[in-house]
Amino acid sequence: MKKDYRFFRVNLKEVKPYDPHELPHKIKLNANENPYGLPQTIQEEILRRAQNIDFSRYPNSLAQRLSEAISHSLGLSADHIIIGNGSDELIDYLVRTFSEEGKKVISTAPCFAMYKIYSQINGSSFVGVPLNVKDFSLNEEEILEEAKKKDASLIFIAYPNAPTGNYFAAEKIIKIIEESNCMVVVDEAYYEFGGKTFLPLISRYDNLAILRTFSKAYSLAGLRVGYLLSNPEIITEVRKVKSPFNVNTFSQLAAEVIMENQETLKTNVHRIIQERERLVVKMAEISPFKVYPSYTNFILLEIGDKDNTDLVFHRLLEKGILVQVTSDPTFSHSRYFLRISIGKREENDILLQELENITHDLVNKS
Ligand SMILES: Cc1ncc(COP(=O)(O)O)c(C=O)c1O
Structure with missing residues (x-):
């Protein structure tokens, strides 16, 4: 039965x-x-320093040393960053912070699968706006049409996009940031392989956040470290949903060593x-x-x-x-x-x- x-x-x-x-x-x-x-030298340095970890203590809640290392290398203060257990976790946090039951999360079709999965898990509905069938370009007008509806909350745009691998025109994304009235997350998981970024724009807009990861260019997928960059008000808001000790001490240390050996x-x-x-x-x-x-x-x-x-x-x-x-x-x-x-x-x-x-x-x- x-x-x-x-x-x-x-x-x-x-x-x-x-x-x-x-x-x-x-x-x-x-x-x-x-x-x-990871190159042998970096791996050895991580393991050498790991001997000093006190495994009986909780990790540093804000991954302070790592936060400072990343944000300073980008010319920002540490109140512009939050570290996640992979950027996957931050996608979940973003949905939980900026969307809610009955609201819509918008992205492209196709897009990275976890945007939809975390939206569904959290009770939001997900709208994938199809890319142009000829060249995978962004249909920004259609995205804006969805975004201007009352129940729209959050927009994810991967830059470059996954799985199509292309960059969308920057002007189109800027138009979405300026006109959507939604939180806009530009996911730069593959940033290091293409070099273009929206990072300089986080100070200009109060609805923009950038997502990055150590999983791709930095060979650290197994230790799960990602980060979100935005203005301090957005970061404080996202911290409200963060698990207190979300990134373990070993992963924090490994990512710190990587930052020193970029x-x-x-x-x-x-x-x-x-x-x-x-x-x-x-x-x-x-x-x-x-x-x-x-x-x-x-x-x-x-x-x-x-x-x-x-x-x-x-x-x-x-x-x-x-x-x-x-x-x-x-x-x-x-x-x-x-x-x-x-x-x-x-x-x-x-x-x-x-x-x-x-x-x-x-x-x-x-
Ligand atoms: C566009 C995009 N964003 C985020 C991620 C998640 O990366 P991670 O959770 O390993 O940081 C991936 C992984 O494939 C991805 O393709």
């Missing part, structure tokens, strides 16, 4: 537990992680950018699939319909290469893509070879 769980929250009905798509693989290109990991890590960021550019050119040469330019550490490859996309995904997986299938019915019912993280050169060569083999087989079959 089906039980009547009357005590379950209604708005969790449509939510499924998060599926990280973990499948056996040799080459992991599905989560936009940094393939190089220059060393830039070498790997440059390598990833070079590999990205090489892959885009090579993929365009060898495969019939459409490859899009990217300002991130991943590439979007348009395969076509669902069946073909599944086929390519499984053929790659058979060879141990794990990538991510992505589609968004709000954007298109018929367009399916593979989102492929940039790996090390030798991993990318194996990927290219496999794509070439698959293409060869598909052409011969047709």
Whole structure:
């Protein structure tokens, strides 16, 4: 007999537990992680300093040393920053701070999945405004139309966008900030791979916040550190919903060491950018699939319909290469893509070879 769980929250009905798509693989290109990991010297320094951690004490609640290191390196005071257990946690905080039951959170379609998931969990409804089907550009007028409705609360715009990898026109985002009357979060998770930022504008607008992470360029996805930058009034508001000890001491320490060694890590960021550019050119040469330019550490490859996309995904997986299938019915019912993280050169060569083999087989079959 089906039980009547009357005590379950209604708005969790449509939510499924998060599926990280973990499948056996040799080459992991599905989560936009940094393939190089932390340089040995940095890892050793983290472990050396970790010996002095007092594990019996709670972490510093505001991650004070890390907050100061990041904010000072950006020319800001520490009241402009809040550190999160990954930027995922900060997305949750933002929804809880600026939206509420019955209100709408707005983003693009497609967009980073967690905007919708945290909106649903928190009882807000989510609206994804489709990007232009031709070039993934922003439909700012449609976003503004949604934003001007009474129940609109919060807008997320990823810059560059995930999973499309492109930058939206800055003027369009500025128009949204100026005219929406909503809190606008510009998610710069991939900032270091493209270099453009809205950070200088946080002092000009009282409804703008910038989200960044240590998970991508800084090779720290496993320790979960992200940060939000905004004016002090916004930061104080977000602190109201923050768990008191949200970032553990070890992660705070690791991110501090990384901040002291940013220059060393830039070498790997440059390598990833070079590999990205090489892959885009090579993929365009060898495969019939459409490859899009990217300002991130991943590439979007348009395969076509669902069946073909599944086929390519499984053929790659058979060879141990794990990538991510992505589609968004709000954007298109018929367009399916593979989102492929940039790996090390030798991993990318194996990927290219496999794509070439698959293409060869598909052409011969047709
Ligand atoms: C656009 C965007 N924002 C935020 C995140 C979350 O990053 P994290 O929670 O690891 O800081 C990701 C991760 O893939 C992302 O693609």
